[in-house]
Amino acid sequence: MNEEQSVSELLQIRREKLKYLQDSGQDPFKIEKVHITHYSEQIQEDFEALEGQKVTIAGRMMAKRGHGKASFINIQDKDGRIQVYVREDKIGEKAYELFVTYDRGDILEIQGEIFKTNKGEVSVKALEVKLLTKSLQVLPEKWHGLKDQDLRYRQRYVDLIVNPEVKKTFMVRSRAIKSIRSFLDDRGYIEVETPILDTIAGGASAKPFTTHHNTLGIDMYLRIATELHLKRLIVGGLDRVYEIGRLFRNEGMSIKHNPEFTTIELYEAYADYKDMMDITENIVAHVAENALGTTKITYQGTEIDLTPPWRRISMTDSCKEYADVDFSEIKTDEEAIELAKKLGLEVRPGMKKGHVINEVFETFVEKHLMQPTFITHHPVEVSPLAKRNPDNPEITNRFEAFVNTWEIANAFSELNDPIDQRARFMEQLVQREAGDDEAHMLDEDFLNALEVGLPPTGGLGIGIDRLMMLLTDSPSIRDVLLFPTMKPLDQNKQEQEEE
CATH class of the missing domain: 2.40.50.140 (Nucleic acid-binding proteins)
Structure with a gap:
């Protein structure tokens, strides 16, 4: 038998x-x-x-x-x-x-x-x-090893029954999200909800999922960010707002990427990117302390100390430190393009010096950022919603927070100049027409909101799932999502047979 x-x-x-x-x-x-x-x-x-x-x-x-x-x-x-x-x-x-x-x-x-x-x-x-x-199925004695990973993700209900450590992961996740809420609620923030369906996909550089509204007879998008709606609320006088929710990006899948994922975005009127740095390092430390009882964690064998303060370094200085490239000596877009070619980087139509700086950073610097680090002052070309630095208009008052080489947070002093914002949106349209389907769409209503008047504002987005990976020592984002996106079983079986 x-x-x-x-x-x-x-x-x-x-x-x-x-x-x-x-x-x-x-x-x-x-x-x-x-x-x-x-x-x-x-x-x-x-x-x-x-x-x-x-x-x-x-x-x-x-x-x-x-x-x-x-x-x-x-x-x-x-x-x-x-x-x-x-x-x-x-x-x-x-x-x-x-x-x-x-x-x-x-x-x-x-x-x-x-x-x-x-x-x-x-x-x-x-x-x-x-x-x-009466259970009509036979439970496995124990699920473990790579051979069972696919089935574990598909049948999470069984995984939770037979693997107690999986349940602990999601208990940590629940405690962490509760602690984020308590941290912000105690500081006068209010939690809000913004649309998941919209006619414009804005607030991030990403390819959206498209759907169709039958009654209106129009195509709509699943949101790729909550940013533009939350800023509208700041315009309306809700000075401190946040939203924890799902975002959807029609992009690749990997151990760090799932098409739908959870973030928190928060905005505070009369604050800047430096305030957002303080919030970032303190909220992460607060979450770790509440979920695990410590700010010192071990991820896949590497010890990481989440205790504030975190290191702060500009993007160009990090390129000089880790890639031995001094962008202060490169004055023109043409010189930057030649450097990119020498370094073996992909050169795309419409690239400028700011794009090259970002490419050098992503290729040569990110892999070194194990301990918590704030990378600051991104080029304006890759920061269409951030306020320019008053001393150097080629860069923005923006930062990304990195832990274990991953970006876990993105923040900036929000651009509130409607004329500058329109010009940057128009530049994004040029990039879309050149084939970049992740470039921003033009949002006229958001521009109208800026014309009504957005006060000086600091904004921050934190990737909840990557943070949960760190706190639970999980090697894949699928380990911290109860129901990760999976190929249909019949498609998966067909591909295996073809192999």
Whole structure:
């Protein structure tokens, strides 16, 4: 008998057991509610106070060991696992006959007394066992290794059941997001919601997903950023706003990229990019402290200290330090293009000195930024929404925060000059016409909002998923997304067959 036949027979046996229960008037799926009194962690931690008391627990049976007319089972609930001792003379002969037919994965209600076994394990002595849900699938004993990764992501519900450490990852994520909210709420920010569907995809350099609105008869885009709507709210007098939500970018997938991902964007009137630096390093430290109890983490074997203050260095100075390229000696776009060619960088139509600076940084510098670092003063060509530096109009008062060579945050003093903003949007349109489908679209309503008047404003965006990767020591972004984007199974199977 091969494995596939064996599993098939087990599945059939489970369905026959369910039919028997239903035919005998004991359909578990008709049960609606359980009055749970205690959970596993509480029972184990408060054993001395609870010993001998009657409790009602419920959860999934993860293991069963039989000894004649007595059995031990492990019940897994929301907090963990606890052992249950089931004896025929305690729950009754007929109830025990049914109990021995229950399978790993079934969901049970246990009413019993708290005690400790001779081996010292805190347990529940069952007085009544009730089947709540019949599991018709066979749970794997343990999922691990690369060969199971694809299935783990597709069937996250099973992954969460059999791999407790996965659940811990998402508990850390939940605590982290709560701590972000508390950090900002305590500082007078208000949480808002902005549209996910829009007629213009703005606020970032990215390729959007396109959809169609049937009633309006127009194409629309899933948002690539929340920036432009949040700035409109600053114009309207909501001086401190933030939004935590999904963004959608129709781009490549990798261990650091998923087509839909979570960010927080925040904006504060009368603040600048330096204020945003302070918020960035302090909010990350606050999140780490609340989620993990420390600001010193280890990611894939590398120790990283998130404790403020973080290092600050300009983009051009970082290019000089790590790539031995001094852009102060390069005066023209033509000289920059020649440098790019010598360095083996891709030269695209319309490239200027600022684009070359950014390319040199991304190619030669990023890989060195392991410890938290603020890279400041990006070229204006790659910062269409940032305010120019008053002492050098070729650069902007912008920064990106890097940890473990990854960009985890982007921020700047917001451009509030509507004339300058229009000129930069027009330059972005030229780039779009030259084939750059990630360049900004022209947003006339946003320009109108700037003409109404945007006060001096600092803005910040932080990638939640990459931050969660760092805090949970997860090698892939898929490990911190409950349901990452996956190829359809039939397409995946077809590609494997073609290989």
